[in-house]
Amino acid sequence: xxxxxxxxxxxxxxxxxxxxxxxxxxxxxxxxxxxxxxxxxxxxxxxxxxxxxxxxxxxxxxxxxxxxxxxxxxxxxxxxxxxxxxxxxxxxxxxxxxxxxxxxxxxxxxxxxxxxxxxxxxxxxxxxxxxxxxxxxxxxxxxxxxxxxxxxxxxxxxxxxxxxxxx
Numbered sequence: 429x430x431x432x433x434x435x436x437x438x439x440x441x442x443x444x445x446x447x448x449x450x451x452x453x454x455x456x457x458x459x460x461x462x463x464x465x466x467x468x469x470x471x472x473x474x475x476x477x478x479x480x481x482x483x484x485x486x487x488x489x490x491x492x493x494x495x496x497x498x499x500x501x502x503x504x505x506x507x508x509x510x511x512x513x514x515x516x517x518x519x520x521x522x523x524x525x526x527x528x529x530x531x532x533x534x535x536x537x538x539x540x541x542x543x544x545x546x547x548x549x550x551x552x553x554x555x556x557x558x559x560x561x562x563x564x565x566x567x568x569x570x571x572x573x574x575x576x577x578x579x580x581x582x583x584x585x586x587x588x589x590x591x592x593x594x595x
Contacts, residue, residue, distance in 0.1 A: 461564035461565075461567045464478075464528040466556050471483045476590065478530060479525050481590035481591055482581045482583060485576075485592045494510070500591060501592050502592065505593070505594045512594070517546075519543070520543070520545075521541060521542040522541065522542055526538030526553075526556030527560060529560050534567075534583070534584055536560055536567070536580050536581070537583055538556055538557060538580050539580070540553055540579075546577070559575075576592055576594055
């Protein structure tokens with residue numbers, strides 16, 4: 429029994445040291461970047477997750493509903509959204525949410541679609557990882573490069589809600 433107690437005592441000390449190291453490491457550092465696998469089912473449009481915000485944004489394009497598109501854009505950018513989508517013609521053929529990467533209040537959500545057309549220009553994406561960095565360290569560059577169409581949408585959290593970021 430003594431051996432068990434000494435192991436438990438050592439284990440507790442090691443756990444205490446490890447938790448202290450984690451607490452110190454998490455102070456002042458940048459948020460952790462997490463890869464989120466593609467959802468099994470298409471998320472419903474909403475503001476509760478990056479994927480739901482991207483789903484709402486893309487559903488607006490499917491419905492050719494400018495108001496719905498801009499409802500899922502970050503509030504400070506709604507005026508820009510109205511300017512960009514007003515009167516434009518869009519089409520989006522079968523699409524789904526691919527993989528995502530989240531870092532703190534920023535995310536990149538991949539959109540997989542056969543075709544997304546704006547006017548006469550069309551894009552497509554069949555890779556659920558296209559637009560995501562190969563390593564989590566490349567998140568910032570990939571976030572800045574997200575096109576907000578295909579293949580990837582930049583998403584930000586504002587007042588606890590998720591929205592597409594146009595710039």
